Amino acid sequence: MAQHSNKMAQVQAVTANRLIDGVVIYLTAKGEWSEKLADAAIAEGKEAAEALLAKANPALEQQEIVDPYLFEIAEEDGTLVPASVRERIRMAGPTVRLDLGKQAEGKTA
Amino acid sequence: MYRYDEFDHALVQDRVKQFSGQVQRRLTGEITEDEFKPLRLMNGVYLQLHAYMLRVAVPYGTLSSRQMRMLAHIARKYDKGYGHFTTRQNIQYNWPALKDIPAILEDLASVEMHALQTSGNCIRNVTSDQYAGVAANEVEDPRIWSEIIRQWSTLHPEFSFLPRKFKFAVTGAPEDRAAIRVHDIGIELVKGEDGQTAFDIYVGGGQGRTPMIGKLIGKAISQENLLTYLEAIMRVYNMHGRRDHLFKSRIKILVHTIGEEEMRRQVEEEFAAMQKDGPVELPKAEIERIQAYFAAPAYETLENDPDELNAAFEKTPAFARWVKQNVAAHKVPGYAIANISLKPVGGVAGDASAEQMEKVAELADAYSFSEIRVTHEQNLVLADVPQKDLFALWQELDANGLGTPNLGLITDQIVCPGLDYCNLANARSIPIGQAIAKKFEDLDRQNDIGELKIKISGCINACGHHHVGHIGILGVDKKGTEFYQVSLGGSADEKTSLGDITGPAFTEDKIVGAVENIVETYLSERQNGERFLDTYRRIGMKPFKEKLYAAH
Numbered sequence: 001m002a003q004h005s006n007k008m009a010q011v012q013a014v015t016a017n018r019l020i021d022g023v024v025i026y027l028t029a030k031g032e033w034s035e036k037l038a039d040a041a042i043a044e045g046k047e048a049a050e051a052l053l054a055k056a057n058p059a060l061e062q063q064e065i066v067d068p069y070l071f072e073i074a075e076e077d078g079t080l081v082p083a084s085v086r087e088r089i090r091m092a093g094p095t096v097r098l099d100l101g102k103q104a105e106g107k108t109a
Numbered sequence: 110m111y112r113y114d115e116f117d118h119a120l121v122q123d124r125v126k127q128f129s130g131q132v133q134r135r136l137t138g139e140i141t142e143d144e145f146k147p148l149r150l151m152n153g154v155y156l157q158l159h160a161y162m163l164r165v166a167v168p169y170g171t172l173s174s175r176q177m178r179m180l181a182h183i184a185r186k187y188d189k190g191y192g193h194f195t196t197r198q199n200i201q202y203n204w205p206a207l208k209d210i211p212a213i214l215e216d217l218a219s220v221e222m223h224a225l226q227t228s229g230n231c232i233r234n235v236t237s238d239q240y241a242g243v244a245a246n247e248v249e250d251p252r253i254w255s256e257i258i259r260q261w262s263t264l265h266p267e268f269s270f271l272p273r274k275f276k277f278a279v280t281g282a283p284e285d286r287a288a289i290r291v292h293d294i295g296i297e298l299v300k301g302e303d304g305q306t307a308f309d310i311y312v313g314g315g316q317g318r319t320p321m322i323g324k325l326i327g328k329a330i331s332q333e334n335l336l337t338y339l340e341a342i343m344r345v346y347n348m349h350g351r352r353d354h355l356f357k358s359r360i361k362i363l364v365h366t367i368g369e370e371e372m373r374r375q376v377e378e379e380f381a382a383m384q385k386d387g388p389v390e391l392p393k394a395e396i397e398r399i400q401a402y403f404a405a406p407a408y409e410t411l412e413n414d415p416d417e418l419n420a421a422f423e424k425t426p427a428f429a430r431w432v433k434q435n436v437a438a439h440k441v442p443g444y445a446i447a448n449i450s451l452k453p454v455g456g457v458a459g460d461a462s463a464e465q466m467e468k469v470a471e472l473a474d475a476y477s478f479s480e481i482r483v484t485h486e487q488n489l490v491l492a493d494v495p496q497k498d499l500f501a502l503w504q505e506l507d508a509n510g511l512g513t514p515n516l517g518l519i520t521d522q523i524v525c526p527g528l529d530y531c532n533l534a535n536a537r538s539i540p541i542g543q544a545i546a547k548k549f550e551d552l553d554r555q556n557d558i559g560e561l562k563i564k565i566s567g568c569i570n571a572c573g574h575h576h577v578g579h580i581g582i583l584g585v586d587k588k589g590t591e592f593y594q595v596s597l598g599g600s601a602d603e604k605t606s607l608g609d610i611t612g613p614a615f616t617e618d619k620i621v622g623a624v625e626n627i628v629e630t631y632l633s634e635r636q637n638g639e640r641f642l643d644t645y646r647r648i649g650m651k652p653f654k655e656k657l658y659a660a661h
Contacts, residue, residue: 017156017160019135019136019142019207020136020206020207020208021160021161021206021207021208022156022157022159022160022161022206022207023159023160024158024159062138063135063136063137063138063141063142066142066156067142067156083589084589085528085536085537085589085590085591086158086528089158089528089529089537090158090159093159094159094529094530094539095529095537095539095540096457096529096537096539096540096543097457097529100189100204101159
């Protein structure tokens with residue numbers, strides 16, 4: 001299985017899939033869920049990351065989301081982007097169908 | 110083709126109702142994901158990178174035009190206007206919402222379709238030869254026996270919780286177009302001593318992490334004994350398959366561990382035990398009942414090579430090229446088998462839009478007795494086209510992006526969804542396939558290279574059949590970067606072989622160049638009439654390896 005999270009990662013965010021339609025979502029600082037990575041809360045360091053992941057629990061218990069996990073964020077040209085190819089594809093949509101997914105819905109920014 | 114009887118209808122309707130209730134309880138939070146996951150998987154529902162994915166069964170790859178229209182309707186109404194045909198001759202939808210899946214299953218049931226056993230540790234969709242019933246030298250239509258196996262294995266309580274998933278493939282012809290030797294059980298129809306159809310049964314083939322070629326365990330098993338013999342194999346596997354270790358849980362590991370002889374001995378012992386209270390035989394009347402569904406359609410009396418066909422060849426070279434590459438001989442004079450490539454350059458292997466599905470349904474109605482086949486190489490087939498109608502058919506196909514004349518050529522690749530869609534993938538497959546297709550786009554060059562099957566998987570699970578590609582490509586992840594490992598000399602036909610790894614993997618930037626190097630080496634080494642595979646088998650890895658890694 002592809003590597004979902006990097007234990008050495010310093011900067012991370014929390015993602016999941018929405019139960020009702022499977023759409024990729026990100027946990028915000030207010031403990032809400034957004035379809036855009038730009039809205040995601042960023043945790044620096046292990047403790048902050050664990051605390052952030054714990055904030056996913058209410059939605060998990062309410063059966064609103066599926067499989068929340070931490071993933072690594074990197075800085076590229078001054079913006080925060082997912083470090084792995086996998087998470088970049090989840091954030092945007094299939095690289096071979098630019099007309100589909102968040103990239104087509106203006107939800108990548 | 111087979112039509113549901115009252116039992117089939119009741120069974121599918123019951124399941125739609127049951128799963129609709131389960132989805133409802135999941136959406137209202139009554140059941141957790143851990144409780145729901147095994148239930149959704151039993152109904153073909155996965156959770157992938159961007160959304161849920163629904164895999165719909167197409168038994169032995171045969172579809173009616175009515176079913177194809179429904180697949181188009183589902184693509185348009187509940188998905189994003191397309192579907193993906195798979196190496197199990199099924200179709201996958203990449204974007205359905207969980208809330209819509211009960212409605213999709215209702216729609217499917219209305220045309221005698223479902224998503225049962227397209228996932229989970231059970232017997233999966235039985236696959237077969239896309240030329241079933243129309244190949245000149247087949248023993249019998251393998252779909253008769255595929256259907257009998259489908260009925261036997263559907264919701265079979267003893268085989269609903271196997272150590273791991275289990276795949277059957279059946280061929281009726283000596284030319285293996287169904288890759289039977291890389292299946293858990295592969296069945297070849299043969300003539301028994303009494304002249305009746307009998308079955309050679311290969312067990313323990315497979316790809317994935319540990320590729321193996323199936324061993325001939327049962328020789329010329331009779332029709333009456335087929336299901337009992339298969340049941341004996343399943344029982345041995347169910348008893349001794351490694352439930353404790355995911356990577357060792359397929360039957361191929363059991364056969365490899367205990368050996369071919371011991372496997373045969375255990376199967377025969379079990380088979381004998383099942384008969385101790387009298388023979389357990391498949392009734393003749395039941396065989397005949399199923400055979401009747403696959404009776405030949407009402408062929409007209411036609412001549413081979415009609416004048417209008419030859420005239421069209423002269424007038425339209427592009428049509429002649431398509432016929433030469435994509436049309437195969439039919440057993441009935443005046444008819445032809447038309448292959449519809451789902452591999453246009455720039456496209457995604459196996460994908461078809463709702464409009465294309467509807468067009469194929471329309472063409473099947475007009476020219477091929479309203480029937481369509483899906484191939485394990487991710488193409489479609491109209492199996493019964495009058496030769497005199499080929500030109501009209503081609504014009505329609507060509508106008509709808511379905512006329513690519515590349516069957517069996519370097520751009521006709523098997524490509525798994527890879528990291529663009531799949532939750533298990535380590536690397537992307539589709540862009541690699543597209544880049545190779547682009548590089549070899551020129552049809553004259555493709556034709557000069559000749560038969561060359563590239564198969565690409567985005568992870569070790571080998572959904573893209575890379576182990577049996579003439580050139581196999583496996584995507585791997587190295588510290589977050591995609592790399593591609595290359596193997597040569599695999600084949601999934603009657604002379605099945607597993608590919609040999611060339612050496613260190615290539616980056617995304619280098620993989621197309623590597624394939625080009627391999628092709629150039631073949632072209633410089635080939636002798637009269639040799640295909641890539643023939644040259645590789647004659648000269649071996651060394652010259653390819655020297656060229657590939659010369660700069661390193």
